[in-house]
Amino acid sequence: MEPDHRPSVIGRLLHEVSWEGSKVKLYRDGGRGMENALTAEVFQGLSNLPRDLFLGEVLRCAHGADRTRFAAANEVEDADLDVLPGSLLLSALDVDVQPDVWVTGSSVQLLVEAKGFKKGAAFNIEQLPRELLCLQEHSGDRDPLLLLILTTPPPIRIAGKGRHEVDAGVAVGLEPLCDRAGMTADEYEVLLASIPFCVAWTTWSEIYTIVKRQRSALSDLPSSIAASLHRIADGVAQAIKWHSGGLVSEPVALVDQA
Template sequence: MPDPQPPAPLANTSVLGRLLEEISWEGRLVRGYRNGGRGRENVLTAEVLGPLSYLPRSTFLAAVFRAAHGADETRELLAREAEQSQLTLLPDESTLSPGGTVVQPDGLLTTPSCHVLIESKGMGKSAFQREQLSREYLCVLRDAGPARPLLLLIIPNEPPVPVKGHGRLSIEAAINLYLEPVLARTAGLDVPAEDVVARIPESVAWLTWSELQRAVADARIDLTAVPASVAGTVERLKADLLTAIDWHSQTARG
């Protein structure tokens, strides 16, 4: 009788585990987390996406997708498939070409029909890097394969968005800024530049942190038929998410 195959090693997929992995690379900057990470983009993202992944997704995650702007058909499909989604915080990096440009979004969400890169910006004055949106947009187009691609931006304020060295731009303009040179360095995406540009409206969406917070706060779910402990769990997770956004936003106001 052949020996049984050893079990595959468990991957680091938890929200806390992914956050700690990211923090471990920050060296001396790790001291900036002593106040609980207030104002830190990755901490805010973890404290929101974590509860959002555990709350009933057909109610709360679906409400977040429906509250966003742009790519209406894809967002509605995501809302319908929310319960089947797989969500990873700070996923492994992707390269646009072998040994080339690295892309690491803040989140990766997949459903049976969709492939979503999540890029979040904290409550402070952080700006997008010059090529960042061009890179992430082309990355999601390529990596989605036959699925519907979506680049979802969670930002502190409505567009235009700040881009280093270029002031504030519309999201489409920020993507177009370096699209041609980044496309030239992208392997596995054999699409004419004009077609890539034409797909931006159907492949990019955004919402603010306050809109996300309001979507979760206003989402309605009937908990009368479930045990009190289950209803309490839902309410506690929801409260943690809402409080996290309030807590981090105090840094921006202060």
């Protein structure tokens, strides 16, 4: 019997690519702009870097759901982080939800939904409501947090429904989904009211700037350790810049946020 094996980020990316069928050709340029490739490269690095200093700062500098977001940031160092974790069953609808990143902390369950730089990319009308319901089902006694990583700041594009601010975009397809899931009108209203407290967002550009800024905080470490972590941080920043196709550029000034 083979020992239990938790697939690596690369292994999970290859698994996802294997389901692409004829679209697998889109990965011939290294999957440039494809959200799975971008997510895998960036979050593998963010997981391996000192998490409080990097991923924690990404969460602290994001927008929305302040209390839950700061709690997630404060416990991310010891959290269980899965990149491209596969499917989670939304049992009320018997459908699968596929988080891009699933982070389990001591008090917060974080689901990351990342958008790649493919032109015209939009959220499906039920994509975000399904992820919200999935979080409610799989968070246990933890507070749910849905973090969107966008290519540009809101409004976000919802397929067939135009552009919306983040909270409104999550709510677009929520009511009919809750109805099909057998939820009461009161349960729907409670879930709708919870959106500002459990949905947050950031952009790839903001992550890029944070990684470049936080890199400087590693200089006081022993030279070999600092050099190793600098390489990982540079790899994260370079991945974002390369996948963006030039849409992410060096900030005019990196001002340290105390």
